[in-house]
Amino acid sequence: MRLIxxxxxxxxxxxxxxxxxxxxxxxAAQKGLYAIAITDHGVLMPGAPGPWYFTCLRGLPRYVxxxxxxxxxxxNIIDAEGHTDLLPGDLNSLDWxxxxxxPPVFGQYTICEDGTFRKTPSSKPASIEEVTNxxxxxxxxxHINVIGHSGTQEYVYDYEAVVKEFAxxxxxxxxxxxxFSGRKSSVPNCKKIMELCKKHSVPIIVDSDAHFSTYxxxxxxxxxxxxxxxxxxxxxxxxxxxxxxxxLREYTSVFRGK
Numbered sequence: 001m002r003l004i005x006x007x008x009x010x011x012x013x014x015x016x017x018x019x020x021x022x023x024x025x026x027x028a029a030q031k032g033l034y035a036i037a038i039t040d041h042g043v044l045m046p047g048a049p050g051p052w053y054f055t056c057l058r059g060l061p062r063y064v065x066x067x068x069x070x071x072x073x074x075x076n077i078i079d080a081e082g083h084t085d086l087l088p089g090d091l092n093s094l095d096w097x098x099x100x101x102x103p104p105v106f107g108q109y110t111i112c113e114d115g116t117f118r119k120t121p122s123s124k125p126a127s128i129e130e131v132t133n134x135x136x137x138x139x140x141x142x143h144i145n146v147i148g149h150s151g152t153q154e155y156v157y158d159y160e161a162v163v164k165e166f167a168x169x170x171x172x173x174x175x176x177x178x179x180f181s182g183r184k185s186s187v188p189n190c191k192k193i194m195e196l197c198k199k200h201s202v203p204i205i206v207d208s209d210a211h212f213s214t215y216x217x218x219x220x221x222x223x224x225x226x227x228x229x230x231x232x233x234x235x236x237x238x239x240x241x242x243x244x245x246x247x248l249r250e251y252t253s254v255f256r257g258k
Contacts, residue, residue, distance in 0.1 A: 001226065005238040006217050007037035007070065008098050008148065008174065008207035014040045015047035019213035021060070029065035031217035034241045037070035037096045042085040044076050044105045044117060054090035070254065072096035074148060076105040080130035082137025083111045084144075091143060095254050098174070098207075099138050100148030101131070101155045131157040139165040145251060146205060149176040151189035159189075159196055167202040170251050172237055178209035180221035191225060198231050203247075205237045 009024050010017035019027075021038055028036040038057070041048045057071035075086040075097055084099060107122040135157050138144055147166055150157070150173070166173055175194060179186050197204050206222045208215050226236070233239050237247050248254045 001223060001233050001236065001239055003206055003217070003219055003223075003236070003238050004033060004241050005035035005037075005068075005205075005244050006033060006208050006210065007035070007072070007096060007146065007205060007238065008039050008074065008176065009036060009210045009216060010040055010074075011038060013049040013053055014045070014211075017211035019211075022064070023213040024210070024216055025064045025067055025069060027213040027216040028067045033067060033217050035068035035070060035238075035244060036216065037072040037098075039072040039074045039096065039098050041102075042073055042075040042105075043087065044078065044085040044109060045102060046104050054087070055093050058093040068254075070096040072098065074098040074100055075144075077101045077134055077138060078105055078109045078111065078117070079107065080126075080133045082134045082141065084138075084141070085109075085117065086143060088115070094143075095252050096146070097144050098146040098148040099141070099144045101134070101150070101152060103154060106134075106155070126155055128156055128158060131155045132162060135162045136165055139169045139171055144171060146172045146174050146207070148174050149179055149183065149186070149190075149209065150174070151176075151179065151186040151193055152183060153185040153189060156189065159193055163193060163196045163202055164200050167200065172203055172205040172247070173197055175204055175206045175222045175225070176209050177207065177215075177219045177222045178211075191229070194225065194229055194231060197235065198229060201232075201235060203235050203237050204231075 075084040
């Protein structure tokens with residue numbers, strides 16, 4: 001299976017990644033990718049991009065070196081109600097949103113009535129019920145495209161109940177290559193999630209979560225797992241330009257008016 005897009009990548013704007021937007025796009029072009037999404041972290045992540053960053057993404061060219069460029073964000077889920085740090089004022093500038101749970105943010109903030117965030121740290125581990133509820137609410141969020149690295153061991157949820165809701169609401173379940181190096185304890189959970197996606201015909205997307213340009217478009221462990229599971233290629237949205245474009249046309253405004 002050959003993958004034609006990498007839709008979860010980070011740049012120096014996230015301050016814990018080490019390549020620029022242009023370096024990432026150039027790497028995608030060198031790998032022969034059809035598309036790349038630039039998805040730096042939402043505002044509550046330590047070291048997140050500064051004010052105006054996401055709004056100004058609209059200034060990125062749609063194509064660079066022949067690569068389709070999606071202007072994106074990896075938004076942080078902050079609580080069991082599925083609130084995120086995706087700012088309403090940024091939405092018109094974004095084509096693509098990955099939603100993920102990260103320990104520095106989940107359970108550490110509440111959202112106020114005026115839409116601002118208040119830090120209210122909790123030392124209590126998240127329960128399966130809380131994480132399940134968070135993902136069920138994310139499934140209903142029309143602004144989310146990708147369910148990011150949801151196999152994280154700290155945030156186990158009712159996979160059987162939730163995975164079908166992702167598909168019902170047009171969300172792509174991510175198989176994240178960085179899991180195999182940075183979150184190894186999550187790999188068994190990711191395998192379970194992929195098995196359920198196969199069982200229920202749920203579309204997935206394979207991403208690098210690259211924090212350096214040389215990792216763009218590199219998915220060896222993910223592809224090995226999919227081969228082991230005999231995962232249907234037709235369910236892998238970034239396995240062909242046709243499948244990927246079909247998703248973009250149905251769930252994003254990237255090609256609107258064309």
